[in-house]
Amino acid sequence: MKKLFLKSIIATLVLSVFIGNGISVSAAAIKSNDEKIINNIENVTNTKDIVKGNANNIVYLDEGIMNIPTSGKQPITIKDDSNKTTDLTVSLPTKNTGNISKISNNGTILYKNTINNSSNIALQPINDGFKALININSNLADKEYAFTFNLPKDSKLVSSASYLGKQYDTKEIFIVDKNNIVTSIISPAWAKDANGQEVPTYYKIVSNNKLVQVVNFKKDTPFPIVADPNWTKIGKCAGSIAWAIGSGCFAGAKLLKIKKYIAELGGLKTAAQLIVGATTWEERLHAGGYALVNLAAELTGVAGIQANCF
Numbered sequence: 001m002k003k004l005f006l007k008s009i010i011a012t013l014v015l016s017v018f019i020g021n022g023i024s025v026s027a028a029a030i031k032s033n034d035e036k037i038i039n040n041i042e043n044v045t046n047t048k049d050i051v052k053g054n055a056n057n058i059v060y061l062d063e064g065i066m067n068i069p070t071s072g073k074q075p076i077t078i079k080d081d082s083n084k085t086t087d088l089t090v091s092l093p094t095k096n097t098g099n100i101s102k103i104s105n106n107g108t109i110l111y112k113n114t115i116n117n118s119s120n121i122a123l124q125p126i127n128d129g130f131k132a133l134i135n136i137n138s139n140l141a142d143k144e145y146a147f148t149f150n151l152p153k154d155s156k157l158v159s160s161a162s163y164l165g166k167q168y169d170t171k172e173i174f175i176v177d178k179n180n181i182v183t184s185i186i187s188p189a190w191a192k193d194a195n196g197q198e199v200p201t202y203y204k205i206v207s208n209n210k211l212v213q214v215v216n217f218k219k220d221t222p223f224p225i226v227a228d229p230n231w232t233k234i235g236k237c238a239g240s241i242a243w244a245i246g247s248g249c250f251a252g253a254k255l256l257k258i259k260k261y262i263a264e265l266g267g268l269k270t271a272a273q274l275i276v277g278a279t280t281w282e283e284r285l286h287a288g289g290y291a292l293v294n295l296a297a298e299l300t301g302v303a304g305i306q307a308n309c310f
Helices: 029-045 160-164 236-246 252-264 269-276 281-299 302-308
Strands: 060-061 064-067 078-081 086-091 097-103 109-114 119-126 129-136 144-150 156-157 175-176 181-188 200-207 210-215 226-227 230-233
Touching: 029 097, 029 109, 029 119, 029 226, 064 302, 086 252, 109 210, 109 226, 129 156, 156 160, 156 200, 156 281, 160 175, 181 236, 181 269, 236 252, 236 269, 236 302, 252 269, 252 281, 281 302
Parallel strands: none
Antiparallel strands: 060 064, 064 078, 078 086, 086 144, 097 109, 109 119, 119 129, 129 226, 129 230, 144 210, 156 175, 175 181, 181 230, 200 210
């Protein structure tokens, strides 16, 4: 059952700073800039699914408990809801990232840049994970942002191209366990400029546990840019499909069809959500066309999938 939350994380606000020429920048100016950054982020993202933390910086997810770092140099910690053991931790890009600067009324958490204002990191907890927002303010900012995952033993990051095959690449990143079963998903990389236009971006896996988002902006790109690595713990339906794929339950032509339909629907996470949300042939056709209809037909009758998806 989803828990109720109270608004909460205590933000450390800087009252005033001094720049090189000795001119004082007021707290109001800092606040105004923070609000501008958050407004830009929230204009691009959906704020309705944000879950707010309590007074102890804890967010209760649908399945798990998240500890929100009060400093960007501390990791996000996800714990299992049943036995409270740590499932994984994720370190934000730490370069220039300091303490919480502001929390919006919607629940967006902004971390201050301790060196300059070329980019900022923000966090939006959601029911099944979190969105880590990169707000790029100028062409002086870095183009690469690294997220380090402290994973359970023998788990690792793999691209969907490696897991499903290049021809079925959904641009997602999967975290797989020692049995090659997907346990969580990072949604495809995206970035948008100040005009709402897409900016070229992609993920690269540097090691088994480090994911880098590359944002290829240009000097004349309209700033600010918002980019978003979105981590979610895999749901029951997506999990059962991933288990069937990774365990060898499907093979041959059937497996290739399933991969093809998942790719056409935009990824494993989206495909599972569409299956759960559409219960009739007509609803599936309307929600995802024949790709969803055909995927549902291929999956129907598999015990675990039947119980979690239909």
